[in-house]
Amino acid sequence: IQLDNEIGMFSWVSNQPDLTDNVLKGFINWLKENYTTEELIKRYPFSFDDYSNVKAHLVSPEDAYALPYIQDLGYFMRYRFARYVKILQSYCETFGVKDIPYIINIHGMSGGRAFTFPIGISQLFETYQDDAFMSGSDIYFGDLTIANFHDLYLINGMMDAMHSSNQPLSSIEFNCGDGNWGDNLGSRYDVSAVDMKARMCIAQGNRLLNYYLFTGGYNDRLTIKPNDGNDRIAITGERHGYAAPISPEGEYSYVFPKMRESIKTIMANQKQLATMREERDNVAYGFIPDYFMTEYHYPHSQKMLDLVKNLERHRAGSAWDIIAKLMLLDNYRFGVIDIQHRDIPESIKVLILPSARYMHPFIQQKLVDFVKNGGSLLLTGELPQYDMEGNPCTLLLDALNVKVKDTVFNRLKYYLSVVPAGWAQGAEIRTDYAQIYELNKTATPLYTVYPTDDPCAFETTVERGKVIMFGCQLKANFELIRTCLSRLGAKKAFHHDHPYHGLFITSTINDRQERYIHLINLDGFDKTFRLYENGKSIFDGKALHAFSRDSYMLSFNIRVREGLTIVRSTAELFDIQSDVLTFRLTQPEDEIILHTTSNPMPSDDYAIERLADHLYRITSKRHGKIQRTISVTFA
Numbered sequence: 001i002q003l004d005n006e007i008g009m010f011s012w013v014s015n016q017p018d019l020t021d022n023v024l025k026g027f028i029n030w031l032k033e034n035y036t037t038e039e040l041i042k043r044y045p046f047s048f049d050d051y052s053n054v055k056a057h058l059v060s061p062e063d064a065y066a067l068p069y070i071q072d073l074g075y076f077m078r079y080r081f082a083r084y085v086k087i088l089q090s091y092c093e094t095f096g097v098k099d100i101p102y103i104i105n106i107h108g109m110s111g112g113r114a115f116t117f118p119i120g121i122s123q124l125f126e127t128y129q130d131d132a133f134m135s136g137s138d139i140y141f142g143d144l145t146i147a148n149f150h151d152l153y154l155i156n157g158m159m160d161a162m163h164s165s166n167q168p169l170s171s172i173e174f175n176c177g178d179g180n181w182g183d184n185l186g187s188r189y190d191v192s193a194v195d196m197k198a199r200m201c202i203a204q205g206n207r208l209l210n211y212y213l214f215t216g217g218y219n220d221r222l223t224i225k226p227n228d229g230n231d232r233i234a235i236t237g238e239r240h241g242y243a244a245p246i247s248p249e250g251e252y253s254y255v256f257p258k259m260r261e262s263i264k265t266i267m268a269n270q271k272q273l274a275t276m277r278e279e280r281d282n283v284a285y286g287f288i289p290d291y292f293m294t295e296y297h298y299p300h301s302q303k304m305l306d307l308v309k310n311l312e313r314h315r316a317g318s319a320w321d322i323i324a325k326l327m328l329l330d331n332y333r334f335g336v337i338d339i340q341h342r343d344i345p346e347s348i349k350v351l352i353l354p355s356a357r358y359m360h361p362f363i364q365q366k367l368v369d370f371v372k373n374g375g376s377l378l379l380t381g382e383l384p385q386y387d388m389e390g391n392p393c394t395l396l397l398d399a400l401n402v403k404v405k406d407t408v409f410n411r412l413k414y415y416l417s418v419v420p421a422g423w424a425q426g427a428e429i430r431t432d433y434a435q436i437y438e439l440n441k442t443a444t445p446l447y448t449v450y451p452t453d454d455p456c457a458f459e460t461t462v463e464r465g466k467v468i469m470f471g472c473q474l475k476a477n478f479e480l481i482r483t484c485l486s487r488l489g490a491k492k493a494f495h496h497d498h499p500y501h502g503l504f505i506t507s508t509i510n511d512r513q514e515r516y517i518h519l520i521n522l523d524g525f526d527k528t529f530r531l532y533e534n535g536k537s538i539f540d541g542k543a544l545h546a547f548s549r550d551s552y553m554l555s556f557n558i559r560v561r562e563g564l565t566i567v568r569s570t571a572e573l574f575d576i577q578s579d580v581l582t583f584r585l586t587q588p589e590d591e592i593i594l595h596t597t598s599n600p601m602p603s604d605d606y607a608i609e610r611l612a613d614h615l616y617r618i619t620s621k622r623h624g625k626i627q628r629t630i631s632v633t634f635a
Contacts, residue, residue, distance in 0.1 A: 001097055002172060003088040006107040006138070007081050008123040012295035017073060019059055023080070028054060030076045043068045066301040067390040074122075074293035082126040089132070101134045105172040106159065109140040114151035115316045118158055122292040125162040135159055136172025136210070142179055143189050144196040146522055149504060150325040152197060156204040157336030158287050170208035171201060177213065177243035178255050191255050192549040195262040196520055199551040202266060203506050203518035204278055211259075216241025216248035261574075261628070265553070265584055268573045269516075272558055276508035276516070283334045283490045285324060286353035288363060290340060290388060291315040303390060310357045313433070314381030318474040319354035323378065326481045327352075329501040331494040339363060350376045350490040355469075357407075359384035364395035371399070371465030376488035379469045382407065382435045399462055400469075403438040408449065418447040418456055418472045426477045435471030447472055459487070498529035503546060505531070517554040521546035544570065545587050547625055552586045563597035564634075571620065574629055582631045585624030592618040598634035605630045 011017050028048065031040060040048065044065050046057050061069045089102055104127045108117030117137075128135050137159060141148055160169055176194045179187035198209055217240055219232040234240060239248045245256040266273065291311050297304040327334065337344060337351070340363060344351060351370065364384060371377055385404055387393040397404065410416040410432045419428045424446040434449050434456040445455035447470070457470045468484050478501070494505050494517075502523040509515045517538070521527055527546045531538045538554075546552070558566040560576060571583035571590040583592060594600065594616050600608055609617040620630050 001092060001100060002103045002105060002136070003085055003092070004104075006105060006120075007084070007127070008077065008295065009107040009120070011077075012107075012119055012123065015296060015299070017077070017296040021055070024055055024058060025051070026080065027058070027073070027076050030079065031072060034072075043072075061298050061301055061304075063301055063303045066298065066303040067307060067388070070297060070304055070307065071290075071293070071388055073296055074290075077296075078123065078126040081124060082129070085127040085133075102132055103134050103136045103170065103172055104128045105136045105138055107138050108155075109138060112140070112142050113148055114141075114155045115320070116292075117151075117155045118287070118289070118292040118315075119295055121155075121158055121162060122289040123295060125289060128162075128167070129164075131164055131166045134167055134170050134208075135163070136170045136208070138173040139171050139197060139201075140173075140175045141193075141197060142175070142187065143193045144200070144520075144522065146325075146329075146502060149196075149200070149520075149522055150320070150328050152200055153204065153328060153504075154285065154320060154324055154336065156201060156206070157285060157334075160205065161287050161336040161338040161342075162289070168207035169201070169205050170210075171206060172208075172210050173212040174198070174201075174209045176211040176255070176259060177241075177245055178253050180243045183239075183242040189255065190549060191258040192551075194255065194259050196522075196549070196551050198262055198266065199518060199520060199553070200504070202273055203508055203516075205276070205508075207274060211245075213241040213244040215246040216244040218248055261584065262551075265572050265574055268575055269553065269555075269558070272510060272514045272516070273508070275510040275512075276514070277510070278333065278335070279493075279507045279509055280333045280335050281490065281492045282347060282349040283327070283332055283485070284344075284348045284351055285319070285334055285336045286339045286351050287336050288315075288340050288353075288359070289338065290360065291354070291356060307358060307388075307390070310382070314356040315354050317354055318380040318470060319352055319378075322474045322476055323352055323380065323481055326476060326478055327485070328504060330478065330482065330492070331496070331503070331505045332485075332490070332492045333494070333506045339366060344370050344375065348375065350378060350485065350488045352378045353380075355379045355381040355384060357382045357384060358386045358388050358390070359393070359396070361387050361393050361395055364393065367396055368399040368462070371467055372463040374464035376465055376490075377467045377469075378484055378488060379467065380471075380474065382433075382471060383437075383469060400443075400460055400467060401440040402443065402458070402460070405436045405438050405454065407433060407435045409433045417450045419450050421445040421448050421455070422459070423483065424457070424480060425483075426475070426480055429473070429475050431473040433472065437471065446470070493533050494531065496529040496531050498527050500527070503527065503529070512557075512559065514558050515556040516558075517556070519544075519546060519552045519554065521548060521550055524548045539568070539570070539591070542591070545624075547586075550586070565595045567593040567595050567615070569593065571624075571630070575631075579634050580631050581634075582629050583620075584629055585620055585622055585627065587620075587624050590620040590624060590630075592620075592632070594618065594632075596634065601633040601635055603630075603633070606632070 106120040108120035110116045179189040219234045221231045225231040245253050294308045297308045383397050417428050417430050420426050422444045436454045443458045443460035445458050447457035448455050456472045459468045504520040507517045525548050528543050553572050555566045555569040569592040570587045571585050571592050574584040575582035607619045
């Protein structure tokens with residue numbers, strides 16, 4: 001049951017928090033419950049005895065208390081949304097709806113990118129903090145491309161970071177169709193769009209994908225006419241769901257066949273996929289929900305504007321759009337950690353974190369402890385100088401033994417540029433900003449501001465750990481990021497020998513050691529390569545082929561049923577019948593190795609080689625790009 005739709009979204013996109021009398025009185029009570037009288041006076045320099053006076057100060061806040069106020073209002077709204085959802089849950093249970101998941105859908109996509117999606121997570125994560133609830137994403141990427149694929153990976157990771165171990169990922173508005181939303185051919189998606197997005201979600205542990213909209217329909221005219229121009233039950237006109245794979249008239253669009261193939265493949269492997277978790281390397285991406293608690297800000301408060309603009313500049317930035325993207329293209333598998341509410345696991349050696357000028361003291365201390373105990377940090381943005389309420393706080397700076405001299409910005413007729421230094425290789429780059437540091441003697445400058453040679457990026461050590469900080473924007477320099485990760489101690493399992501990037505690779509496994517390697521070719525051209533794991537060639541050194549904009553699940557130790565196991569296969573399990581297995585072909589010549597107590601029957605479509613007792617190699621004679629499937633029959 002989805003309890004409500006995009007709670008808090010309208011207030012965010014309009015920057016109009018609900019400050020009606022009922023809500024304000026609830027907020028005032030919340031403040032009195034969470035702070036002593038002395039603390040309230042310190043935070044808010046006005047009397048709480050007269051409601052009209054309090055209302056005036058909260059509707060039009062002054063800079064003197066603007067930053068404590070934006071924090072408190074955000075926390076109260078989280079509490080209020082969670083309370084509201086619990087009331088909705090009680091209504092359902094009163095009417096007998098029990099023992100099924102309640103779903104909270106998370107909004108936040110904008111313009112085909114996900115930079116603002118964590119605002120929805122920040123607003124709503126307290127609504128699903130028990131196992132009766134699931135969060136569901138609203139995914140509207142269109143085509144999955146080099147430009148945006150890492151967005152999907154990151155927001156899945158961020159949602160997962162806010163879950164308990166019993167809460168699976170799900171997508172409640174999983175955009176499908178051809179993209180022709182306005183019925184004007186203003187957009188047209190590739191047939192690969194839904195397949196690639198679904199495959200990435202499945203690889204990251206999604207258990208539910210709700211396609212929206214799968215079928216179009218009609219909006220009937222109302223019996224009692226409101227005389228609003230069309231008298232229909234919705235404002236979208238007579239027909240709704242123009243872009244859907246199945247039109248209002250029941251016709252299939254060009255995206256339907258690929259969607260059908262994708263869904264059949266996922267469902268044929270459902271027993272395994274439903275029990276699997278993504279395998280990860282020793283790196284993680286750090287997530288601070290309060291960095292996205294910017295849905296409300298008073299436009300006449302300079303302090304609020306400074307905070308919000310700084311967080312918006314740095315909470316994604318190079319960490320999101322450069323480092324995370326290049327890591328995935330370099331085949332690192334990483335999760336996301338909510339470092340605001342949870343400890344950093346011991347399995348994590350390297351933490352990538354976007355950092356702003358503002359950061360909670362306890363998070364700064366958590367990062368300091370992580371590094372002192374042998375962890376490594378890769379930071380981008382600005383090193384924090386203040387806590388989230390604007391009070392000076394330099395715990396991280398002090399531990400690094402670094403001082404901030406200045407922060408400079410690109411401006412009209414000033415084309416701010418930075419030059420690589422030390423072991424940082426590459427060309428001079430343009431940047432929108434640069435935080436300039438006074439370094440200690442043990443720190444190594446990595447970029448300097450032209451022409452001053454003032455360092456704006458550096459590497460340093462803190463006791464047992466190491467930190468690399470980029471206080472400027474980065475470009476997509478693979479060698480620089482590889483060097484950073486290597487120096488920090490990051491390790492990865494997968495690599496391939498294709499000369500071009502564009503292959504997304506990860507893997508999933510369950511407790512029975514059944515396993516898939518998930519592979520997506522994000523480019524519009526075919527790739528031939530060899531795949532290696534921990535230095536060892538997979539498939540005995542045979543080349544793999546990834547067709548243009550196609551996706552694959554390479555199978556290992558998949559137990560189809562008693563007496564039948566797919567030891568390994570390039571072809572995907574597509575359909576299971578009592579005596580027939582159908583595979584979706586992915587290669588010019590697919591290889592399927594089966595351990596079976598029932599002999600595979602000969603066919604003109606494949607060759608059979610007996611490797612040992614009950615062990616057979618099936619080699620397809622069909623080309624996967626031309627003939628999509630083969631069926632193996634058993635005696």
